[in-house]
């Protein structure tokens with residue numbers, strides 16, 4: 672079974688849907704590879720105007736890294752896994768086409784980092800958003816804190832990270848992380864309506880504005896901060912606190 676579904680609309684939207692509902696759309700290496708491939712295609716293909724990332728079902732957008740795969744990784748392997756997804760999220764952040772996270776349900780851990788890498792976040796009302804890494808004995812491991820601190824005011828970003836709580840989409844709208852809360856009766860259609868004004872522009876205009884918007888993140892100072900965050904998380908990956916948190920998650924499920 673495909674772990675992700677990629678669809679091209681005639682109006683220039685590519686929909687990338689993580690398709691692992693039985694794992695609440697957790698990201699494993701196969702999803703990473705498919706996302707990397709889709710981002711590269713979206714960059715090159717002049718028929719693609721925008722990329723929308725979402726998840727299958729109405730329970731979860733994405734539950735972060737696949738803990739059943741990643742929980743036993745030793746320090747070096749954990750670092751490689753975090754760096755691999757970090758590079759993919761950096762390419763998503765700087766993709767020269769506008770991107771949207773269509774949050775169809777809970778977003779947890781790395782799922783919030785994936786959404787933060789996108790330009791716009793539209794969420795189904797009632798969805799929970801949890802940068803919960805702090806409660807798992809780790810920090811964001813895919814560059815999420817560095818991106819959040821760029822995209823939200825300092826105090827709000829730090830508050831979200833330090834609390835490590837699940838926050839409603841409505842509250843995240845107040846923080847400015849969610850840009851639109853949608854009823855969710857027909858989430859794709861509701862998303863399409865919001866994209867319509869952007870899609871009326873040519874791909875050259877969309878590309879030029881996105882390049883202007885992301886130029887500030889293409890310098891080595893930003894990249895150093897981004898990958899230093901990943902290295903810090905890698906150090907915490909094998910900690911007793913993290914191991915206990917993961918064990919307790921799997922005991923409950």
Ligand SMILES: CC[C@@H](C(=O)O)C(=O)SCCNC(=O)CCNC(=O)[C@H](O)C(C)(C)COP(=O)(O)OP(=O)(O)OC[C@H]1O[C@@H](n2cnc3c(N)ncnc32)[C@H](O)[C@@H]1OP(=O)(O)O
Pocket residue numbers: 693694695697730731733734735736737738739740741777779780781782784804807810811812813920921924
């Ligand atoms: C690796 C990078 C790192 C980062 O940078 O942040 C991370 O992402 S660490 C991962 C952080 N994510 C989590 O801790 C999420 C854990 N999941 C949950 O909290 C909950 O599952 C949920 C997402 C809130 C959904 O809750 P609920 O609807 O009640 O479903 P269940 O908990 O019963 O889960 C159903 C099913 O899915 C499996 N599952 C869920 N999340 C993951 C995951 N991240 N990795 C692997 N498997 C996951 C869960 O074990 C259940 O499986 P079964 O018991 O076999 O049905």
